[in-house]
Amino acid sequence: MAHSFPLPEHGAVLAEVRMVRRAGVVGLRSLSTPELSRIVHRPGHSGTATGPATVEQLLRTAVAGIGGGTLQTAAEYSLGLAAGTRDWPAADRRRRAAQVYGVSIERFRKHHELMVLGQIAERILLIAATDTDTDTDTDTATASVTGTAPADGQRPDPGAVPVALPGLAASHRTLHPLVHGRRTTVTVHTHSVDLLRDIDVVVSPCNTYFALPAPFKSSVAATLRRAGARKDPTGGLVEDSVHDELWGWAARNGMPGRAALPGTVAATSAGALGEQGIRRLYHAAVAVPRPDSNDYDVPPTVVTRSVAAAFALLAREADDHDPPLRSLCLPLLGAGRGGLSPLESFGALWPAVEAELARGAPWEVHFVMRRHANADLVERLLTGPPSRTHQ
Secondary structure, eight states, X not given: OOOOOOOOOHHHHHHHHHHHXXXXXXXGGGSOOHHHHHHHTOTTOOOSOXXXXXXXXXXXXXXXXXXXXXXXXXXXXXXXXXXXXTTOOHHHHHHHHHHHHTOOHHHIIIIIHHXXXXXXXXXXXXXXXXXXXXXXOHHHHHHHHHSOOOOTTOOOOTTSOOOOOTTOOOSEEEEOOEETXXXXXXXXXXXXXXXXXXXXXXXXXXXXXXXXXXXXSOSHHHHHHHHHSEEOTTSOEEEOHHHHHHHHHHHHTTOXXXXXXXXXXXXXXXXXXXXXXXXXXXXXXXXXXXXXXXXXXXXXXXXXXXXXXXXXXXXXXXXXXXXXXXXXXXXXXXXXXXXXXXXXXXXXXXXXXXXXXXXXXXXXXXXXXXXXXXXXXXXXXXXXXXXXXXX
């Protein structure tokens, strides 16, 4: 049976996660964590452990839900959840987490740490949003899949029509935020950027030299480069379309070896992504490399400027295409290695989007992100607490 449970504020959960980072899980007993404890003992959730043990299990579940990679590893070190780090001092745990990202301790403290702890808080809120107990027997689990509960002593009907599992969030959400007194429509896609279909323009983050990352990497820009390349039937590279076109744009504009003004946007075709209905890529120069280092900065003001420039470019070239360009999709610019948290990234790009929607521009606006926790964040910011089902 579902129970009503008011979700705590993200800021309150984040504040308690930051307390745990300083003390480590070994110091949980001495901490006051009322919001985390309230989530642990929410209605419909059963458990035999009490006190710090349940809060630690909540944190472990939230970190495990991040889904692996450097983000999860850094989260484990930050809280002392990684093997052998339980009693490490906070400074040692921060140093090891910074090493995961290959950045200095100071840069990690100012940029990456907030992102890591914010993601832990998002996962905790996602757990809290699941009001029903997850300890179900086989028949109940089968009922969740088929939509019908078997009678006592009977086996589930294999012919029952399956429905969506209640714990799985949709990959596409249609939201209707209120902008300057009127309802508008935006769509949030929760999957890899190369799975987008039938969107005219996709914005790709880039550095100010318009140098694309290697195609085997996992960033948005690398993924779009890889997906836009033309290959032979065996998968061999025939044409690195996106890279070659962007290099050509830089050459025509006198850019090789010279940095562009942060916020500059360059347009190319989508290469092989055209077969999926993607017609243009807008490369936004949001990442400013640091001299003599492998790091770069993504100022939020540059994100705002880039999004505004992307809409301006869309307005200039929309009618040059047949049919005209009308839809544009934005990732969370700077929220990867750029050091911005998802909240900072969306907070920087939304003002430019809102300005377009407020003036009644004809564009269809889309956002794309890999993690459902980030999609939940966007939904809360635009419309309030996320619902369990979406269009």
